[in-house]
Amino acid sequence: MTTDTVHETTTPPEVGGVGHSVRRKEDDRFVQGAGRYVDDIVLPGMLHLALLRSPVPHARIVSIDTTAAAQVPGVVAVLTGRDLEGYNLAWMPTLSGDTQAVLATDKVRFQGQEVAAVIAESPYAAYDALDLIDVEYDALAPVLSPQQALADGAPLIRDDKEGQTDNSCYRWESGDKAATDRAFADADVVVKLDTHYPRSHPSPLETCGCVADVNPATKHVTIYMTSQAPHVHRTLFAMVAGLPEQNIRIVSPDLGGGFGNKVPIYPGYVVATAASLVIGRPVKWVETRTENLISTGFARDFHMHGELALKRDGKILGLRVDMLSDNGAFFSDAQPSKFKAGLFHIVTGSYDYPAAHVVTEGTYTNKAPGGVAYRCSFRVTEASYLIERLVQNAAYELGIDPAEIRMRNFIKPEQFPYESPTGFVYDSGDYPRALQKALDLVGYDELRAEQAAARAEGRLMGIGIASFTEVVGAGHGTEYDIVGLRMFDSAELRVHPTGKAILKLGVKSQGQGHETTFAQIVANELGIPVGDIAVEEGDTDNTPYGLGTYASRSTPVGGAATAVIARKLRAKATKIAAHMLEASEDDMEWEAGRFFVKGTPSQAVTIQDVALAAYSNLPEGMEAGLEGVHYYDPPNMTYPFGSYVVVVDVDADTGQWSVRRMVAVDDCGVRINPMIVDGQIHGGLAEGYAMSSMQFITFDEDGNCIGSNFMDYMIPTAWETPRFELAATVTPSPHHPIGAKGVGESATVGSPAAYVNAVIDAIAHLGVRNIDMPVMPARVWSAMTDARAAQG
């Protein structure tokens, strides 16, 4: 079932359930500067920590002299890896089962790696002292690409790991090789593409940081921390530090964006906690922007080779992918443990064909570790990009319109649930409808006519399409886990005697508006007005265990948990209402906010009446209260999708390009708060534009990070960012309690291919089939120049 109705709702505006664009409850504090972010926290006696980082990418540490630093006025302590070894904290586990140095003891393995820490009365004093730490390095040759990493004779980066004899960090494959080989043998045409999805960084405007507060008497640890997954982080802290888990409290307060950057544990958190433990005073660590960009979780950096086998009529037969990833010095990708390249094997996309084979290999290099899901569900961004680029190139090869070749290959609406050749079971979709809607909105046929006329005049314009399918909301828990913890999520709902409620969640907003959206789910199920429902997250002492917010999983998993617990409470409320009305439970009818006796609507009690009765007037033998907790393990993931069409004008002389139109049709199932959904899409489209046009991190031949600050790491401003035109279709998820699919990342996943396809489309007639992102004007100019030269 697909509809265009996004505002369908069963509750009145004053209740504000699903489908209402309720204004956000969190905004009152934010517009008054009263948000509370980690760096706003000041505790009595608090010290400040600064980290000394390696200036070189690969070197043996000969010596570290901290004598002069320790004498700087205001300095309380200087710590090195040797000091941490005494607490068994010099190394820590990563989310991908590797180990990472907290403070380097043997070697430094990337520029920016943590080497020593100064703890001082003020941040100024701490930074003064950093300059006086004298480290002698014995330089080693750096390894700066995956190709170099796997070459014979490459320096071994991870000589700390027993049994590690090369720079390979994983090899993983998916699909059916024999079936795929057969598909390619039957093909009329094979279309190939080599492309690099460059290293990027989520760079939320708030950098990472913490305030660690260890009680010197009880050793009870409270860590205020920029964390998208506070419960998982607490468990990891218990494992790393050997502290009893009940003595660790992690509080993730307001977060100034996350986008995946705040999923991993970073050395700074561990050092600050160790310092607080050693010194007995609270210690704050807040990284600078440069530290954030050069050392914390990067994203992407996939070198992809794809081959598509097709019949001459455009029908796809199979897909072959070989992918080499650059994982940096430690394998610390944030993803489910069984899947070494995340969910990249969803690379078959929105199309129906029987065979695919995907080989992935990861490498250690002398670069920062990471591999986080940057506004992306575990590498689906790279996957979606590759297939959408390949399909577009196949259209050129076969002389079929890029929209038409998609229409010919889409999984049909009646094929859902659809099992893909790499084992994903897509829950629901209507791909032709979304694409047709986008084509109609943009005026596709007219644009193609204009393009032909423009080319005749020597003017370049391009139309790029991406019809992506995302996969979000991991688990099910038997398949998906983070460091062994099953990917369920939780909601605890307490309805108080006065009919007001508090909802506590295992997920954690970084700006997505959970305090509003999740209250709307409760409002929808119980009829309690949104304004009467408080939502709490982020404090591990005060919320049920959950895996956190990333990979668009809050609504699919935490939202489902919320709906289920609200329904359980309504079932209990029905019994209480029947008791109050002296009627049979079977005769109870429900409408938003009240129960009444079938056939006599005047015999009614409100949910508020029932809430009071739950504590004062219960049926005989019933347990008191109207409270409960639910841990939701999703039966499947959800599969949001959409079609984006971008129109660009390209300057034939300079390669400069600009976006004329960006039409985005998104289908994320039922939209809980349409206003917030649109806001999420706006943000994703802007980040997709950033990655396709300007935003990337690279390294020079000495291993220096280029893109280590906001003057080099280009983030589009309001001036460069295109204007967006949004539209929706609604295909509910059949297995989610309210039919929602999750939307935080769709636009970042889907849009880069649309932008890049548009630029390629403008110059495809010259024979250009690839420009690596970011598609900077110089690269466009070179591609055009080379293509013209090749054409003679």
Next chain:
Amino acid sequence: MDVTVTINGTERHAEVEPRVLLADFVRTHLGLTGTHIGCDTTSCGVCTVLLDGTPVKSCTVFAVQADGRSITTVEGLRNNGELSAVQRAFKEEHGLQCGFCTPAMMLVATSLLEANPDPSEDEIRWAISGNLCRCTGYVNIVKAVQAAAREAQTVGAEE
């Protein structure tokens, strides 16, 4: 050095090292944490305050340079205890998500509307182009500034 400023209408003073940045002075010495810090290179703009009515990035101004001058931060945006038109418009138009860039965006918008009560979309985008946002794609920030401008004009017409 002794620095005295009038911040959000109140005179405050503190003893600071000459190298202390205005952003740190406002946040640490005056305890007003609505002004944020997001980069080290004057690029992101989240530390923007109004210095004698003009937006400045307070990470690139020394506290001593503000001595004797007037500063407005997000904490001073309310009028007579009520949210200002710009603050209301940011809420109503969903002009914020994580809220980290929001105080600076609202200060820049306030300053823009004082100088130009009826800005075009391009003028708004240009005015806020010194301020980064990672969440909104700027769409609803622009809408919020437009809505605040409309409201100010309606109020002006009624008066």
